[in-house]
Amino acid sequence: MHALIIALVLSTEPPVDASTAKAKAALMPFKKSLKEALTTAMEKSPETAIDVCSKEAPALAAKFSTDGVKLGRSAFKLRNEKNAPADWVKQAMESLSKEKSGAEASRTVSLEGGRTGYAEAIWVGAQCLVCHGEAVAPSLDAKLKAAYPKDSARGFKLGDFRGVFWAELPAK
Numbered sequence: 001m002h003a004l005i006i007a008l009v010l011s012t013e014p015p016v017d018a019s020t021a022k023a024k025a026a027l028m029p030f031k032k033s034l035k036e037a038l039t040t041a042m043e044k045s046p047e048t049a050i051d052v053c054s055k056e057a058p059a060l061a062a063k064f065s066t067d068g069v070k071l072g073r074s075a076f077k078l079r080n081e082k083n084a085p086a087d088w089v090k091q092a093m094e095s096l097s098k099e100k101s102g103a104e105a106s107r108t109v110s111l112e113g114g115r116t117g118y119a120e121a122i123w124v125g126a127q128c129l130v131c132h133g134e135a136v137a138p139s140l141d142a143k144l145k146a147a148y149p150k151d152s153a154r155g156f157k158l159g160d161f162r163g164v165f166w167a168e169l170p171a172k
Contacts, residue, residue: 050144053131068170072165102159136154
């Protein structure tokens with residue numbers, strides 16, 4: 001009994017409320033499916049991964065947006081304008097971008113109408129640099145420009161803040 005009390009007192013992690021837990025659980029299958037699809041595509045070619053990001057990622061977000069929960073991705077530097085952040089997401093990104101690189105950082109906010117917003121940081125990994133780094137292969141560059149004429153999601157370095165996965169929960 002004493003060990004449990006000591007463990008609770010020594011814990012520095014904030015408690016996870018029900019909304020945060022629900023949002024994390026809702027995002028998990030979306031993130032897992034997207035990562036699997038991107039990894040498989042990158043094994044074929046980076047050009048194949050472009051199709052995953054442009055076509056499969058939005059479809060996966062829609063597929064896993066159920067029971068009034070909406071899911072998505074956003075960033076300051078957008079590749080796809082359809083991923084532009086809502087105001088609450090933009091504010092969460094501003095805060096999350098100041099976190100230590102690689103941190104499992106998230107923000108939960110109250111929204112109008114009793115809804116809840118949740119965002120968690122995405123950090124640039126080595127695999128991301130192929131399409132989002134400072135130097136992109138010419139053939140890949142051509143396909144990116146064709147798929148995303150207004151692409152600004154480039155110039156990243158390993159560990160940079162890339163953006164967020166987000167979830168909007170309906171009112172309780």
